[in-house]
Amino acid sequence: MIFFKLLFMVCLLLLPVSGLAADDGYGYPIPGPYESTIMGTPASLKPQFPVHMRTRRLVLDIYPDRKKPPIFFYDEGLLCTLAFQKQKAPLVFLIGGTGATNQSPRLITMMKSLYHAGFHVITLPSPTLANFIISASQSRVPGDLTEDSADLYRVMETAWQQVKGDIEVSEFLLGGYSMGASQAAFVAKLDEERRVFNFRRVLMINPPVSLYSSVTRIEELLKQIPGGAKKQGFFFNRMFSKFSRFYRYGNFVAIDEDFIYSIYTEKLFTTPETAGLIGLSYRIGLAGMIFSSDVMTNSGYVVPKNRVLSSSDSIFDYFLVSTHLSFYDYFNEYFYPFFKKQRPELTKQALIDSQSLRSIEGYLKSSTKFGMMTNEDDFILTKAELDYLRQLFGERAKIYPRGGHLGNLEFKDNQAYMVDFFRMGSTP
């Protein structure tokens, strides 16, 4: 996932965009769901905070006996980040979206907002991240909401054990975005049985209703590539050459914010191209998940079974192979067979259905602890799914007119809403 973010430098500093969007009282400036998703929030419209923040890096050894393959020699445990107050305060656990590390920019912005509002915060990587698959996933096969959430719960317990001697906590809160939002719902449900944290409030930001359906939306973006996803290499090279030419002819001094800003204002990429780039960056992230899981389970999916890769072996061909596999390939050839082996009666449809908020809708509807934020134009949702969320959460739903998928998450109004949500009814 990091890739196009680096390429486009999602850190689009100081974008002075204004007056672009409709005047509807909502100040997030970028219209267009794909554009906002890629561009995110201009730095000048993010909340501003002092630089100083008391943080500690947590390295969690969840499975001390697990042997790690030599290719992952650098992985010493699950990485999480704690930001802590000196005094007693509520602790918020935050779960990142697909492919997010504990340091991903969105999590860090959320952490800063909450820290400067007086909360302790622990950021958790997504269960789809290689680090999580290697160090914290029991099955080492990511994508199942129930199992991933049980893994997350174990991680939270371990993290809490590690920090509870050093910080004073008044109560626990939970939040997540994108796939992390769905996981937050399942984690909260599990907590109703286990009662370790008794989360007082749980916030879901840009959740998918059904993982399978949302991934279908994203896979469809790749259809906008000429020749489809199987020709992503041609597409990538063509887009990249466009990018270089633009730089060359524009007399830019460096690949910096001015350059990135002009890519946007000059509309270097058409809308289908932008859609294709989002789809491709998603595939590049997915490739990391597929490869890591395959190595950890020795399934012979993209790496030959029983091959032991050393830290200096070339794995570039595995990168190319993995990026060419769709989510459907992963689901049908790897994920479903894995669960089918454990539960022979399991049908594909039942597995798909269990990856949906609908499977716990009774709980979500009745529990007052939930809040949900999303956008009218979040393209991972169909119209029907958006209506479903509206009806499911009712008063507890906050729906913004634009922002695409997560584009407006770091916008200051959204951050303020999030902080207020966690503050509400708090016992200081």
Next chain:
Amino acid sequence: MKITSHYGRGFALTAMFLSLSLGGCAASMVNNTEEVPAMHSINEFKDQRFAEVEDPWEGFNRSMYRFNFYFDKYLFLPVVNSYEFITPTFVQQRISGVYNNLGEVRNLTNSLFQLKGMDSLTTLGRFVTNSTLGLAGMFDPATSFGLERRNEDFGKTLNYWGADSGPYLVLPIFGPSSVRDASGLAVDSGISYGIYTAINPFGNTGNSFVYDTLVTGMGTIDARHQKSFRYYESGYPFEYYMVRFIYHEQREIEAGMPLPAE
């Protein structure tokens, strides 16, 4: 957000670390189980390869990448972290300013080598302004006067005079580079060393060796302090290739390489 790494001149423990790190790889696992071909392989896809960079010494480079990870972990970053812990942020920024200002000498010589008149004047203007009004570079008034920094180095100069980047190369401590950029780095370091020796700023103190070492050591720490890049921090198993691609393309694009065919 440059990945270019110019960490300074601290080679003291390199040799020792190198032998440790490379020795580690030799003890590979013995595997008696027979391999079974994977379900998917590269041959089934009829597509262009992408994000690839010429890298004939990948095995060596990946070992060096690993070495840098350990060097950072056990020596470089602990030192940098202690520095950040004991030094107020304001002081850190002033120190970075001074070293960045000294770096203008490299920008200037290389702008001149590339016959870039306007850039040379801009850089000279920056250097003079920041050395005087900016108190030896502690502050940067030049940027607010419209004199923006133009980063140049001998790698770009070589490119200007027609040298190809050559294969990708991961240098110990300095990190991602290429054959051309590594030669450039050597030349730039030689020039700085020459100028420094000629001026010999601490020649009359009687303790010049101590001061020179301090200046160099501080420069090395500051350079690492200014880079946010951390090896393997992305948690992405193909990080090596992403770093390689972005480093290479950023250098090519900024050096103004001939355009690829559409």
